[in-house]
Amino acid sequence: MASVSELYDVTWEEMRDKLRKWREENYRNSEQIVDVGEELINEHASKLGDDIWIIYEQVMIAALDCSRDDLALSCLQELKRQFPDSHRVKRLAGMRLEALERYEDASKLYDSILQDDPTNTAARKRKIAILKAQGKSTEAIRELNEYLEQFVGDLEAWHELSELYINEHDYAKAAFCLEELMMTNPHNHLYCEQYAEVKYTQGGLENLELSRKYFAQALKLNNRNMRALFGLYMSASHIAASPKVSAKVKKDNMKYAAWAATQINRAYQLAGRGTKEAKCSVKAVEEMLESMQITMS
């Protein structure tokens, strides 16, 4: 089997830099990480210096994702040898136990970390992940709420909680969590868009208006967010089609919907330019837009 460096003709420095980029931007392409990382560890360990420990950690987590328990165990043993008393390494050992579905052992390990250091957030979050993995979503939600009472600033946890609530169809509480995220990252168009989608799902005239506004905000932050554009079109036409609105609101919303439709058409034209099927796809878009008109029952 050809190695990564042969396949792509890259040096070990480029591989190491790629791993760093994946680490810093929180990618989850575990198979690629395992391929690149395994080769780095096996062939170029001496050249990496102190970088190797963080690469061990990164590769170990990716190996757990890909079910490569052999690789995960060897990485873990190297880390244990170098950092015998580290909480961070203990957490990795716990993650391996979780991957083997030995949840009680993992839970005991995390409890021991917490006894030593009550402020350790990683161990608490792993315990909640165990509950989630076992399918106990109500307990997971309860534990996560307690966690968030202590650590109000943990954005990752707020996002996780909003996801859990959406799965339970508790949209009001999910909206609350997303509001926290929007407040702390006002320039992130994805949070605005997700919030708007939750509001849209909740339904009701007020929520539809809010969702339209937040879809527009997401578009303002990032002009290329197609999902927000479609969302804007849907919410505006939904409000316009509702029987309870005043004439002015109806007119405004139809104007918004028409603008959104033109932008969608423009985008599809740009996408199809240069291809022969351009005319067909534009027509398909128009038909799709017509069929998306919601009729109130």
Add this chain to the structure above:
Amino acid sequence: MAEPELLLDSNIRLWVVLPIVFITFLVGVIRHYVSILLQSDKKLTLEQVSDSQVLIRSRILRENGKYIPKQSFLMRKFYFNNQEDGFFKKTKRKVVPPSPMTDPTMLTDMMKGNVTNVLPMILIGGWINWTFSGFVTTKVPFPLTLRFKPMLQQGIELLSLDASWLVSASWYFLNVFGLRSMYSLILGQDNGADQSRIMQEQMSGAAMAMPADTNKAFKAEWEALELTDHQWALENVEEELMSKDLDLDGMFSSELLTGIF
């Protein structure tokens, strides 16, 4: 006004001025590494971490509250500031001002600070004064009054000597403060060799480290939050958005990104 210029032996420059600069610099670097070795781990309690995060959340609510709907903003403001059971009204933290005598960690910290910073300065200053005594080392380019003479001309008992002339000890002290920027260049920002920063910290550190501040911080946040109003940033977002076409430049590119690299 012509003053009689003193001509100093150029050996002084070679064997006094430069060695003092080197000595000061090296001692500073050594101090930096020693302070890293002697650093004690600061253990934070759960309550402190939690409180600091709550304060951050309240501040963000004040600053960015305009991005969430009015109802949500009011809900959160009510949670914090409500008369009977708002968070800032209700929580009182136990106040234990850590005086240096009772709190052991602060005592050792103070001792370490003294040992690594003040002691070497005194020792080396004294040694330089003893070694390089009996001559003037350098001259400051601006005239000084006679009051400075006993300070800057320690070992020399000449009444007629201009106060601008300095002995090696004063050159040493000038170096200690002057090399600060060199340290940040070479050792990075937060370095342990920065004498004046440490002295500043010692003066303000006593005020900062007290947890009594948590209650005061809560009160300050409560007041600030009472004053904030909700100005929804999304009032006219649709009009602003639809004033011009969307910028879809570069959204579709004909080349496909394949593979890892």
